[in-house]
Amino acid sequence: MTTRQIPLLLEGRFQESQSRERLAIRNPATQEVLAEVPFATTEEVNRAVAAAKEAFKSWREMPAPARARVMLSFQHLLKAHHDELAEILAKETGKTFADAKGDVWRGIEVVEHACNISTLLMGETVENVAGGIDTYSIIQPLGVCVGITPFNFPAMIPLWMFPLAIACGNTFVLKPSEQDPMTPTRIAELFLEAGAPANVLQIVHGGRDQVDQLLTHPDVHAISFVGSAPVAEHIYRTGTHNLKRVQCFAGAKNHMVVMPDAQPQQVINNLIGASCGAAGQRCMAISVAVLVGESKNLIPHLAASFKELRPGVWNDSGAAYGPVISQKAKARILELIEAGKKEGAKCEFDGSHINVPGYETGNWLGPVLFSGVKADMRIYQEEIFGPVLLCMEVDTLEEAIALMNANPFGNGCSIFTASGAAARKFQHEIEVGQVGINVPIPVPLPFFSFTGWKKSFLGDLHAYGKQAVRFYTETKTVTARWFDEDIAHSAPNMTIQLK
Ligand code: NAD
Secondary structure: OOOOEOOEEEOOEEEOOOOOOEEEEEOOOOOOEEEEEEOOOHHHHHHHHHHHHHHHHHHOOOOHHHHHHHHHHHHHHHHHOHHHHHHHHHHHHOOOHHHHHHHHHHHHHHHHHHOOHHHHOOOOEEEEEEOOEEEEEEEEEOOEEEEEOOOOOOOHHHHHHHHHHHHOOOEEEEEOOOOOOHHHHHHHHHHHHOOOOOOOEEEOOOOHHHHHHHHHOOOEEEEEEEOOHHHHHHHHHHHHHOOOEEEEEOOOOEEEEEOOOOOHHHHHHHHHHHHHHHHHOOOOOEEEEEEEHHHHHHHHHHHHHHHHOOEOOOOOOOOOEOOOOOHHHHHHHHHHHHHHHHOOOEEEEEOOOOOOOOOOOOOOOOOEEEEOOOOOOHHHHOOOOOOEEEEEEEOOHHHHHHHHHHOOEEOOEEEEOOOHHHHHHHHHHOOOOOEEEOOOOOOOOOOOOEOOEEOOEEOOOOEOHHHHHHHOEEEEEEEEEOOOHHHHHHOHHHOOOOO
16 A cells, blocks of 8 residues: 655645655554655745745735635534544544644644734724824734644644734745644645635645745745744744744743642642643643642642553544654663763653554653752753653742743743732733743633743744734825815914915
8 A cells, every 4th residue: 555645735736845855754553654744846846835925915905804714614624524524533543532622622722813814904083183194003914924833733723823814915825744744644635625815825745854945935925933942043043044024933841830828639630630641742741730838748649649640642632642653762761861861860660661462562661750950950941842740849939930930941830829919810820921820821812812931932023813813914104184175274374375
């Protein structure tokens, strides 16, 4: 049987790349090769940008309500194919079916928001800024926008980007993660089926070379990137050096503060889901529990609960988590776990060497719990991106806040407490962009924006919501005066008579 080749979406149709460089897409639970993804040629990337540039001329003229109608049909199709998309996603990422459905759903919500584009594009007006003069702003699209996405949310993150960008009147070139391109490909098929005109969306595949070509291409106006911190720095520097508008959502180290008055069972349930769900491969996963005072007594209970978690393949409805994405990712996580042990952190539970009967070749890696972690340890300083929870014990809320504010990342955090005053202090003083109060993973819905801070975000305007509309558009401010004959006659001293 021949292996499925992932096509490019180029010039309005799915077509096979001429590239010889290909990467196998494997099911992380079985190593079965699901497909091969091409690394697009230089000529193909140029064609994608050229087609998007050409399509922009007519798409920007499409009335905003008509663009919104495409998004409405797209939203309908995504919902109708929700299970199918989740199955494709689960097979190529290893996520459980429930988790995969959540990934798709969070993307659908952004498309729903894009259906409201006419309202989102409203400008502002001030009448009579001077006698008879009005000033108003109009919001216009930029041109060709580019999205570069990570492996861990192959539905949600492409859907953070291209629907809003395109609804704003731009055209878009998507470069999905080379590790799981099947989900975005199916999503793009549904987008065309929804009535999106040819060429408003192009998809090229590849890695660094293809991305660098897009970052430096003279016809690309804006770059939206989500991925690891070192790559984000490269994208931000190169993109802005080439005078592009750039937003980069990068890595994280998310803390949950547990106050002694928090409900113990709530803390345990929420910490487990937030640290081990999706095998810890979420940018908003909690990877550090900051235990204040007596809450350190929860550690043995956490260890016992970690022991109960069962891994499984995507359609095992009792599985708490699936395999990690690749052997390479697994090796890196194992190496960091060993580093933590060597550096003196206490390993309270080590489930890293687990296996799933019948699926012995899978990239399985079970939960690991450390206590006594110090800020200078490598496991604290680096993003692990696996099901590893670090416990740090402190005496006061002030100490917890100081520890977290010294951390270079600032994506998400949370506090579990029964005290409104503690929560209010935390919310006010913490230098992190997304805060949960008795909510472990505070990802905002799309009418807000996804507002990571510090090293977790490079740029000014964030993903989705009003900020994304600003990111994907320019504001034009018009100052207008109309000469009215009656007004001219009533103010003769101010008019110049033309002969
Ligand atoms: P990654 O940085 O390895 O890859 C992301 C994208 O960049 C991919 O499309 C990849 O092809 C491309 N890429 C990789 N190396 C490149 C290079 N040298 N030059 C140019 N492009 C390159 O990230 P990943 O492993 O796919 O995803 C996981 C990371 O993404 C984690 O660090 C996670 O925290 C982060 N993430 C952040 C958010 C957020 O909102 N802050 C959301 C999801 C994921």
